[in-house]
Amino acid sequence: MEKLVSLFHPDIEGGKTTSGITRVPEIIKAHPEGCFRSTFFHDSTGQEFYGSLPLVFAIRKARDILLEGCDYHGLELQLETAGRKLPQLPVAGELNRLLDSADTLIHINGNVFKPSTEVYGFQQVYDDSVHCIEALKKLGFTQETMAIYATPEEICVEIHGGAIGLTNDKSLPGLYHRLLCHIAGVKSTGSRLQKTDIKTVLLQSCHPESQILVPGCNHPALHRPKVGVGPSHFAYGIAAFSDFCGKKRTLNECLQETFAWVKFIESELPAIPGLKEKIEKLPEMPFSGGSQSGKASTVGSNSSYSGRFQPLKAEFADNAATFKAQPATLGTISAGLDRSLGGGWVSAGLHLAVGPREAGKSAFLIQHALQHEAKMPVLYLSFEHSLREFVTRASTSTVGITLSDLLGQMGASGSIGENARTVFANALNHLQGRLSGNIFFSGIEAGRTGLDPAEIQQLALMMPGDGEKLVLIDSVCESDFGGELDSRLRQLREIAFTGRLTIVMSIHYPMTCDKRPHFIEEHDLELLHKFQRYSDSLLVMLSEKVNLRRFVAMVKGQIDAQLVGSLEQKALQMAGNKRFKTDTFTLMRLIHTRTGRRELLLFLYQPDTGKFFELASLPMTKA
Numbered sequence: 001m002e003k004l005v006s007l008f009h010p011d012i013e014g015g016k017t018t019s020g021i022t023r024v025p026e027i028i029k030a031h032p033e034g035c036f037r038s039t040f041f042h043d044s045t046g047q048e049f050y051g052s053l054p055l056v057f058a059i060r061k062a063r064d065i066l067l068e069g070c071d072y073h074g075l076e077l078q079l080e081t082a083g084r085k086l087p088q089l090p091v092a093g094e095l096n097r098l099l100d101s102a103d104t105l106i107h108i109n110g111n112v113f114k115p116s117t118e119v120y121g122f123q124q125v126y127d128d129s130v131h132c133i134e135a136l137k138k139l140g141f142t143q144e145t146m147a148i149y150a151t152p153e154e155i156c157v158e159i160h161g162g163a164i165g166l167t168n169d170k171s172l173p174g175l176y177h178r179l180l181c182h183i184a185g186v187k188s189t190g191s192r193l194q195k196t197d198i199k200t201v202l203l204q205s206c207h208p209e210s211q212i213l214v215p216g217c218n219h220p221a222l223h224r225p226k227v228g229v230g231p232s233h234f235a236y237g238i239a240a241f242s243d244f245c246g247k248k249r250t251l252n253e254c255l256q257e258t259f260a261w262v263k264f265i266e267s268e269l270p271a272i273p274g275l276k277e278k279i280e281k282l283p284e285m286p287f288s289g290g291s292q293s294g295k296a297s298t299v300g301s302n303s304s305y306s307g308r309f310q311p312l313k314a315e316f317a318d319n320a321a322t323f324k325a326q327p328a329t330l331g332t333i334s335a336g337l338d339r340s341l342g343g344g345w346v347s348a349g350l351h352l353a354v355g356p357r358e359a360g361k362s363a364f365l366i367q368h369a370l371q372h373e374a375k376m377p378v379l380y381l382s383f384e385h386s387l388r389e390f391v392t393r394a395s396t397s398t399v400g401i402t403l404s405d406l407l408g409q410m411g412a413s414g415s416i417g418e419n420a421r422t423v424f425a426n427a428l429n430h431l432q433g434r435l436s437g438n439i440f441f442s443g444i445e446a447g448r449t450g451l452d453p454a455e456i457q458q459l460a461l462m463m464p465g466d467g468e469k470l471v472l473i474d475s476v477c478e479s480d481f482g483g484e485l486d487s488r489l490r491q492l493r494e495i496a497f498t499g500r501l502t503i504v505m506s507i508h509y510p511m512t513c514d515k516r517p518h519f520i521e522e523h524d525l526e527l528l529h530k531f532q533r534y535s536d537s538l539l540v541m542l543s544e545k546v547n548l549r550r551f552v553a554m555v556k557g558q559i560d561a562q563l564v565g566s567l568e569q570k571a572l573q574m575a576g577n578k579r580f581k582t583d584t585f586t587l588m589r590l591i592h593t594r595t596g597r598r599e600l601l602l603f604l605y606q607p608d609t610g611k612f613f614e615l616a617s618l619p620m621t622k623a
Contacts, residue, residue, distance in 0.1 A: 003050050003265075006038035008211055021265055024214065025258045032251060034220030036211035040173065041265075049172040052147070052161050052265065054212055055132060055180060056205035057125045057198075058154035062106040063099045063115035067092070070203055071194040073187070073498055078107040088309035095308075120199050122153065126238050128184075128200045129155040135183045140272045147264045149215045149226045149257075150245045156205075156212065156226070160264065165271025166279065176206040178282040182466060187498055188285050194498060207287055216257030225254045228261070283467070330470065330502050333367045334614035340590050340599035341537055347468055348500050349536030350493040354509040354527065359541040360586055361506035363610035365472045366394055368504065372470050373439035377463040381456065382443040384475035390441055395424075395431035397610035402580060404608055438463075451480040453491035460501050471496075473505035489534035513542045517587050518554045518600045519623035524591050531592075538592035543605050547585035551602045554618060567615055571604040574613040582607045589620065 003021050009031045019027055021041065028035055041050040065072060066079075066089065079086045079095075081104045089095060098104050099115045106113045113119060129148075136146065136159065145163035149156045166175055180186070184198040193203055204210050213219060215226045224246055233241055249257075316323070329344035338344045345351050353361055362385065369380050382390060396403040401423060409420035440463055448455075451473070460469055481488050496503045514521055524540075531538050552563045572579060586605040591598055598620035604613040 002044070003041040004044065005041050007214070008036045008038075009034060021262055024262060025216075025255055028214055028217055028258045029251070029255060031217075032254060033218045033223070035214050035217045037214050038208075039206055039210045039212060040208055049170060049208070050161060050168045051172075052158040053164060053176045053179060054205050055129075055157040055159070055183065056154060056202040056212065057129045057132075057156075057200045058202055059118055059122055059125055060120040060200055061115065062108065062113035062117050062119050065108070065119060066095060066099070066106065066115075068203070069192075070186075071189060071192055072199060073194050073196045074109075076107075076109055080105040080107060080112075086309075091308055091310040091314065122242060123238055125153075125155055125200045126241060128198045129157060130234060131198065132183050132201070133157060139183075139278075140275060143231065145269060145272075147215075147261065148229050149261070150229050150241070151213070151219050151226050152222055152224055152242060152246045153219070155229075158264070160267070160269050162267075162269040163272055163275075164279070165276040173206060173208045174284065175279055177203075177287060178285055179279050180206055181285045182279075182282050186285070187500065188283065189498065193286060196498075204287065214258060215261040216254040216259075218254070225249050225257060227257050328468075330372070330468070333364070333371065333612055334601075334603070336599075336601055336614045336617050337588065337590070340597055340601065340617065341593055342595040342597065345502050345504060346536045346594065347502050348497050349502060350489070350496050350534060351502075351504045351537045351539070352531055352535045353504065353506045353539045353541055354511075354531070355506075355541035355543075356510055356512075357508055358607075359543045360584075360605045360607065360612070361508075361541055362474050363393070363397070363605070363607065364541065364612065365474050365504065365506055366390070366397060366610055367612060368470070369439060369472055370394060370398060374436045376438060376467065377465050377469045378439045379456075379460055379463060379469065379471045380439065380441045380474065381459070381472070382441070382474040383448065383451075383477070383480060384444065386443050386445060387441055390443060391428065391431065393610055395427040396608075398431050398434065399427045400576070400578065400609050400611070401427060402608040403610070404582065448480075450482045451476055451488060453488055453495055456492070456503075457495040457499060457501075460495075460499060468500050468502065471501050471503045473503065476505055476507045478507070478509075485530070486534070489531070493534050511540070511542070513544060513547065513550065513587065515550075516554070516623065517542070517550065517589055518618050518620050520591060520598065520620060521623055524589075528592060535592065536594050537590065540589040540591055541586060542589070543584045543586040545584050547587050547602065551585075551587065551600075551616065551618070554600075555616075567602075570615055571613060574615075575604060575606060575611075578606075578609075580606055580608045585615075586612065591620065 004018050005021055005024065007017050007019055007024070007027055008015060011031055017027070039051070039054060065075070066077065077089065079089055079098060081098050081101060085107070090098065104115060106115060108119060133146070141159060141163060145160045147158045166172055180203070181193065184201040185196045186203065187194045187196060195201065213226050215228065218225050227245060227249070229244070233244055328347035329342065330347055331344040332338050332341065353364060355361055365380070369378050372378055380390070393403065396406065406420050406424055409416050410424060411417060412420070442459065456471060456473070460471055463469055478485065492503060495501060511523060527538065527540070548567060549559055549564060552560050552567070556563060584605050584607070586603040588601040588603060590601070600618045600620050602615045602617070604615060
C-alpha cells in the first residue's frame with residue numbers, strides 16, 4: 001500500500017496537495033521555499049497513520065512560552081502592559097492582542113522580556129536535542145534508526161517507524177505522544193502538560209494536525225534549508241554546528257537532502273525488541289493545547305495558559321474531564337481510613353500525620369512502606385532512626401514478633417539467648433526475602449539539619465521508574481522547618497503535584513486527648529490554621545490505653561461494659577489472639593480532607609509488633 005503525505009505551500013492550489021512519498025522531491029523542486037508536510041503519512045482513505053516519530057526542538061521566545069499551551073516547571077510568568085502588571089494572564093484572544101502591543105512586557109522569574117525576545121536560544125535547543133538523543137540510545141535506538149535535521153532555529157530528530165514497531169492505525173499519534181513525553185521528561189498535571197528539564201521540545205510535534213518543514217526546503221523566514229546532520233556535526237560543538245546549518249545551499253544540494261530523507265522513510269528496519277510493549281504501557285498524556293492546527297515551529301498559538309483570568313463557565317469547560325474523573329488515590333493501612341479519605345491518600349498530594357511522641361507515627365509509616373513497596377518506588381526518610389533501627393522494626397513487624405522481649409533475651413546466655421538470636425535472624429532473613437528492591441531508606445546517618453524540599457525531590461527523582469512514587473517522611477519536628485514552615489510546606493506540595501509523588505509526613509506535635517475527641521475543638525482550629533492550606537489531609541494520632549473507654553463513652557454517652565468487652569474481643573481476634581503488656585488504643589482523628597469529611601477512627605496499636613488494627617469509627621463535627 002502506497003504511503004501518502006500531505007504537503008502545504010501557499011503557491012499550491014488550495015494551499016495543500018497529497019503526494020506519494022517518492023514524489024516529494026518533484027514538488028520541492030517546484031516549491032523550494034517554505035514547503036511543509038503533515039506529521040504522519042496515511043493511506044488513500046486517510047484512516048490509517050504511518051510514519052516516523054518527529055521530535056522537534058525549537059528556539060522559544062517569551063511569547064511562545066505564554067502561548068504554547070503547556071506549563072514550564074520553575075517559571076513564574078507575569079504580563080505587564082501600559083506600565084501595570086496583570087494579577088493573572090488573560091484568555092487567549094486578549095493575550096494575543098496584548099502581546100502585539102508595543103508596550104507589553106513579560107516577566108519571567110523576575111527578568112523582563114519583550115514578547116519577541118529569546119528566552120531559550122539555540123544553545124538550549126542543541127543541549128536538549130543531545131540529551132534526548134542519549135535517552136533514545138538508552139532505550140535501544142541506534143544511529144541508523146534516527147535521521148536528524150536542523151535549521152538555524154530548530155533541530156528535528158525523526159525516529160524510524162519500523163524501529164518502533166507500532167501498528168499503523170488511529171492510535172499511533174497518541175502512542176508517539178506518550179513516547180515523546182517519556183523521552184523529554186514531560187509530566188502531566190491533570191488536563192495539562194508541564195515541561196521540566198527539556199524546555200525547547202515542541203509538544204505538538206507529533207499531533208496529526210501539525211506541520212513540519214520538509215528536509216531540503218528553505219525555511220520561509222530564515223531562507224536557509226533544513227539539512228541533515230550526524231554525530232560528526234555534534235562533535236565540534238555549537239559554533240561549528242550553527243555555521244554548518246547557516247550556510248546557503250544550491251537547489252541541487254537541497255534536493256539531495258530531500259532524496260536522503262525519502263530514502264530513510266522508505267527503508268525497512270526491524271523493530272527494537274520489547275519497545276512496542278513498553279510504549280503501550282506508558283500513561284496516556286493530553287495533547288498540549290488541544291487539537292489545534294499549525295506548523296510545528298509555531299504550534300500553540302490558539303492555546304491558553306494555566307492561571308488565566310476567564311469566566312467560570314470557560315474554566316469549567318477546560319477542566320470538565322478532570323472534574324468528572326475519580327481522583328487517583330493510594331490505599332492506607334485500613335479500609336475504614338480509606339473510606340474516610342475518599343478512597344485513600346490523594347495521589348500526588350501532601351498528607352500530614354501529627355501527634356505527640358510515642359503515638360505510633362513511625363510504626364504507621366513503616367506499615368505503609370511495607371504495604372506499597374512491592375507495587376511502586378517508596379522513599380522512606382527518617383529524622384530520628386538509623387538504618388539498623390528501621391530494619392529491626394520492619395523485620396519484627398513483618399513476622400509479628402515481640403521486639404522488646406526479643407531484644408532483652410538476645411543478650412542472655414544459654415538456650416534462651418541462642419533461641420532469641422535465631423528468631424531475630426530469621427525475621428531479618430524474612431524481611432530481606434520479601435523486599436522487592438523498590439524501597440529506599442535514608443535516616444540519621446545522612447546528618448540532616450533540617451527539612452529540605454529540594455533534597456527530597458532529588459532523592460525521589462533518583463528512584464527508578466516514571467510513574468507514581470510514595471515518599472514517607474518520618475519524625476519531623478517544627479524546628480526542622482527552620483522557621484519557614486509555610487514556604488517549605490508549599491514547596492513540598494508543589495513537588496508532590498509536579499513529580500507524581502504521594503507524600504505522607506509525620507510531625508511531632510505536643511497535644512493531649514480531650515474528653516470529646518469526636519468534636520473539632522479550639523486546638524484543632526490552631527492545627528488547621530497552621531497546616532490546612534498546604535495539606536490534602538490532616539490526621540491527628542493519639543495513643544493511650546484509656547482511648548477504648550473514651551470511644552465507647554462517645555458512642556453510648558456513658559461507659560458501656562458490654563460494648564467495651566465486645567471491642568476488646570474484636571481487637572484480640574484481629575491481632576491473632578496475641579496481646580502484649582504494651583498494647584494501647586489509638587484514636588486517629590481525621591480533621592481535614594479535601595472532600596470535607598471528618599472522621600474519628602479507633603485502632604488497636606501494638607508497639608511491640610508495630611501494627612495497627614482498625615476497630616470502629618465515628619463522624620466528627622464542630623463543637
